[in-house]
Amino acid sequence: MNPQTQSSAKPQQAAANPLAALHQHGQAPWLDFLARKFVADGSLKTLIERDGVTGVTSNPSIFEKAIGGSSDYDASLRKSEEQGDRDVMSLYEALAIEDIRNAADVLLPVYKATNGNDGYVSLEVSPYLAMDTDATIAEAQRLWRAVGRVNLMIKVPATDAGLPAIRRLIGEGINVNITLLFSQDVYQKVVEAYLAGLEDLVAHGGDPKKIASVASFFVSRIDVAVDKLLDEKIKAGAKDLAALKGKVAIANAKLAYQHYKRLFAGPRWDKLKSKGARTQRLLWASTGTKSKEYSDVLYVDELIADDTVNTLPPATMDAFRDHGKVADSLEKNIDDAKSVMSKLAQAGVSIDEVTRQLVDEGVQLFADAFDKLLAAVAQKRAAILGKKIDPQSWKLPADLEKSVKATLEQWRADGKVRQLWTGDAKLWTNTDEAKWLGWLDIVADESKRLDQFKALANDVRQQGFTDVVLLGMGGSSLGPEVLAETFGVQTGGPRLSVLDSTDPAQVRTVESKVNPAHTLFIVSSKSGSTLEPNVLKDYFFDRVKTAVGAEAAGSHFVAITDPGSSLEKEAKRDRFRHVYYGKPNIGGRYSVLSAFGVAPAAAMGLDLPRFLNAAELMVRSCGIHVPPAENPGVALGVLLGAAAKAGRDKVTIVASKAIADFGAWLEQLIAESTGKHGKGVIPVDAEPLADPKAYGNDRLFAYLRLASNPDAAQDKMIDAIEAAGNPVVRIELSDPYQIGQEFFRWEIATAVAGAIIGINPFDQPDVEASKVQTKELTSAYEKSGSLPPEKPFFEAGGISLFADARNVAALGKASSLVGYLSAHLKRLQPGDYAALLAYVERNKQHGESLQDIRVMIRDRLRMATCVGFGPRFLHSTGQAYKGGPNTGVFLQITCDDAADVPIPGRSYSFGVVKAAQARGDLQVLEQRQRRALRVHLGSHVAGGLAALKDAIRQALE
Incomplete structure (x- = not known):
């Protein structure tokens, strides 16, 4: 069956259709496939009417192929992205929920005709949560509410963490499809969770007639794993074991069905049944044959019985319709099934060990598929955003390219992006790193405070300040300096200057350029105890007092500091015009998108919504659910770390003239974050470009190019450096306001590089x-x-x-x-x-x-x-x-x-x-x-x- 063209196929008589005949033996055929066009063009409806299909299952791999392999979702993705505040997970969920709802609506007549026994569509909780009970419950509850269809099943894995979640969800009246089930022992625990959940539901006045559940045994994967072990033993001389190949999965399923019949019998079940409870049907999943040695309908022909479900991928459904054999096969040769399992044990193959490993592998495979799915969404999102997001590319020597790819894959497999965003200190040195990650969410936080910053901008203009001088050091000064140098004086706004030196001549120079009576001074210090801003404040406060009088002097000052600092106390004592607060869980060099950068930006008159909205696009592009290879900040950090470990630890920063001061901020971020304990990356800023012969083999070049103000000579020299075999990262900004994106990209990259190098990137x-x-x-x-x-x-x-x-x-x-x-x-x-x-x-x-x-x-x-x-x-x-x-x-x-x-x-x-x-x-x-x-x-x-x-x-x- 080609799902995209099925609706045009000629109808067949049920008698000549083995697929439709499954119902005569009590088995419900479900389709293991879902795609938007497949539902929209009537193909699913045709399968229901012609073949008796009564349900649909989905999984990350199915959605990845549907979303990434077609343009059917592009319009919806574009609409969702334009609504704003969407990360890749929410973008995916919006698409999946729409598909699930549409499929559920098509299957609703089946649901009604069977009084709720069939007609279900399954949607999976995030595989990333497979080992977290509470998170699984919360996500299942959220998805259940979001889809809002009675014929939805939420898929939950049969892990140790999943079992209590199953009970809780059933007890709350949520239909559950239990996945990744392989073991007889685990199956009994699944049934126990189901029965206990029903009892909880009844005890709280719920109606068990409204609950349906399936226990999904994964079949073919068992044979793949066992056959591999048997082959090793056969090669070692145990030729008689060849007879067991391709038999274990079916034998395991046959015995599981016998367990099912026993478990759903007796007083406990009868009590629930009398209240309308349904059995938890066994569902055969992973029924596509993996080995060419076996029939392509093996896991359908041999697994037919009353009150069961078989979910078939499209190719297997096509094959069974064509040449499947319908019979009550599941209860035949039970003794042979027991014999197969006994002989397997005698051969030294533990089915328990095999199934435990399959669960672990299954969780990882589902997570891998989910990564691939979210990567596809991220790629689509990037294409939709176009020039709204600064593109990043690089060309590397072969050995470094190989190392970067391997590290990216390791980060993906280990879920390290999620570690970063959830503040897992083990990603770094497992010390105090979790205390310093407030910068991850700061753009959204500061966007909520826009009214405060706009008030500052209006105040500065209304008071007629011609100059704003920021007094600070390091992270408190370098970010605002980038903004001042990049944007210059805004129309009708004051000139922003930065003083971060105790050099007497420097102090005198700044003083000579401003009139204290018309100048606003911003004293910027997180701790409030840093020497330089304190002495600079003392000096200029005295100058302002001379110019406007002691009573009015404080009105010419603004403080940016952390709550409770000595600077806050001083500012209140001296009646500063405003006090803006940073977040104590953000270190100075990561603070540019907090009040330490946003307040000076407001004072100079920048368009803050434009600035923060542009930055937020990069935050989402680097988000918790964006796999490393598609995650611009993480990918860059992996490159920095891998290059440093390979001896290319001199990051040479090259930028277009209009944004050249960004290098000074970046220099601080990289050096202060990574350079410690004898390790680190050495940033090289503002070094004039040269002929490639002037460089050794210890360099990585980072080229930030402003597309609206290109420098042909600079481009040519970078091309030559790259052509000579030097690694070059290229980032292109289409708009100076997108400099905010670069602040966040490089913050993520530096934190990631620190993890790879093996240091704490947040101390100094x-x-x-x-x-x-x-x-x-x-x-x-x-x-x-x-x-x-x-x-x-x-x-x-x-x-x-x-x-x-x-x-x-x-x-x-x-x-x-x-x-x-x-x-x-x-x-x-x-x-x-x-x-x-x-x-x-x-x-x-x-x-x-x-x-x-x-x-x-x-x-x-x-x-x-x-x-x-x-x-x-x-x-x-x-x-x-x-x-x-x-x-x-x-x-x-x-x-x-x-x-x-x-x-x-x-x-x-x-x-x-x-x-x-x-x-x-x-x-x-x-x-x-x-x-x-x-x-x-x-x-x-x-x-x-x-x-x-x-x-x-x-x-x-």
Whole structure:
């Protein structure tokens, strides 16, 4: 039978139709197939009228073939997706429920004609819940209500967890089809669950006449498993066992039917029967013959008896209609069936072990089929969304491609995406990871708070603020900076600036660009105790007081912090204009889609619904039920993790100019999350592109391209890098507002990479170590009025060198700056990277000088290079530099401040804080046995950087 064309087949007389004749022997033929067109075009109705089909079963594999293998569902999928707030599971369920309802309606006349004994359609609970009783019950109840048809059966597996669910559901008046039944012993437990459920129903005043259930024995799978074991023994010389092949499944079924007759007899059953209860019919499932050695209708011919059901796949139904033999076969040769089972045991094959294994395999097979089904829905959804979702693709070397595919499959088989979304800490290091996953749901949460953020946007405009300055560090500052740099000043809105430095010149530069009387300052700190935003707040609060008076100063400030923090208390004390709260279960670097990013976005006047709605599309694309290969965030994370383990642990971030600042946020996310315990991924941001010859084999390139603002030269260079055999990930944004999608994609990817690498991606132990060192140094300054003395090991031309004894010894003796720099750079080995850590003002001139230096090192040594401005990078890449793989060679660059800036209410200045941070940074690098050298330039930074650049050029010659 071709289900899609069956309605055009010529009717046959029942007498000449073995399929229709099954009813004469008390067996109900059900169809193991369902598809939308098959119901809509009348094919199912034809089977009912012509062949006596009285029921339909479905399963994930059936739905996958129907949905993924045709365009019949595309219109419904598009409509459901347009309604919004749909993940792949809800999209699938909407399709399945519609099909199940339609099939149930076609079968309703059968249901009525048989007084509810037949005419059922079965729908399966998620196979992912097979080992969870409560979740199975909840899902069965939900599906029962959603379908809303009396002739529905909910399929529940006969697992240990499924048995109590069966009793509960029957007791609530829900029809149940018990699946994955193989064992005689388990069958008795299934019947017990059914009887007990009926008794519960009666005890609560329910009507057992309205309940129907089938116990589905899976037949052919038993022969497949047993025959394999028998073949092994036959090869070993037990030739007589060949007679048992193809006999065990039927023998098992025959004995199960004998159990059925005994179990549905006696006083207990009679009492229920007197109230109208129906027997729980045995249903033969998996009746398509798997071996060509056996008749294609073997599991129909031999399993016919009164009060049974056989659910046939289309091909088996066709075959039985053509040449099936109808007879009361199930009760024939019972002694032979007992003999088969006895001989099997004597041969050393345990049917109990076989059936237990089949249940485990069956659960996994159903889950595999469900994965495939949801993958098909995800693919369809992605096609519907088109450019609304940023497409991702990659080209990899063969060995890495193989590793990625294997890891994706392992993640799918192990259900690791579900582990991630349910907060199973065992996915990582089984410590505190579950406490830090609030970012998974934050887009939906913040969307519910849109009115609060819109109020901020309106307030900023009504008050006439021309500037908004965000004071923060790390995760609190880098996300807002991306938004400011990507979107610029919005029409009628203020300019958003970010200050995340204690460099006095940097502070002065920001101050010079704003009028405190017309500026709103956002103090952003999760803990409220972070040094940098606190001292910056002190400074600018004092400036605002001078400009507008003490009483009005607080109205120029907004706080973003976690509930109960010291910043919250301070904000209320100083009468801040607003306080917005983050979620304590989101770490700073994962907070960009929370209030820490959304409030600044509102203040600058971004279209928040557009921004969050775009982000939500990616959240659903990366959702709990999207299999890894179709899950953009998980797939990317698998690639990052697999590449790192294969030695490609330098992720080189390349982005279109209009979205280039995204790299700074991503750099922090990857480095601070993965770089610890000697493992990790080293992000390389803003390194100018070069000829492929400039790169080693330790790179993975991530190219974020803005389609609306392409750069042909950049595209060409990426093409060349890829053509040279380097792995390249390409992500294309059609709209800058889709940058929110990239925040979430990379958050998922980083969490997944952490799991593969084997670290906790939510802690930052070495960042804390730097804070401790800085605190010790500032405390020393408060006591003595100066930082502890230090002495360079080399001085010349106004430049001084500092290092601990171990690093000085490794450099050896040199007579010049060039000599020491040469010795330092020679410490770089294949697979290493060079990092320039500059505690100077982050401006264009200094940035260009540092870029020139990094390019010289990269091109001469073919090493990955990083540049960080301190103290900004301490809350970003600093974690990976200290805690990640010991493959970095660090050149710290410090200077004397031409003009220091005091901090109101503190005994130390911004210059002292910056110096303490730089020294603390170097000390922790040295404690972690890193190859580190500090170069102190004096007070003329531009000249010092020029001299350093020249010395490095000579050192590389």
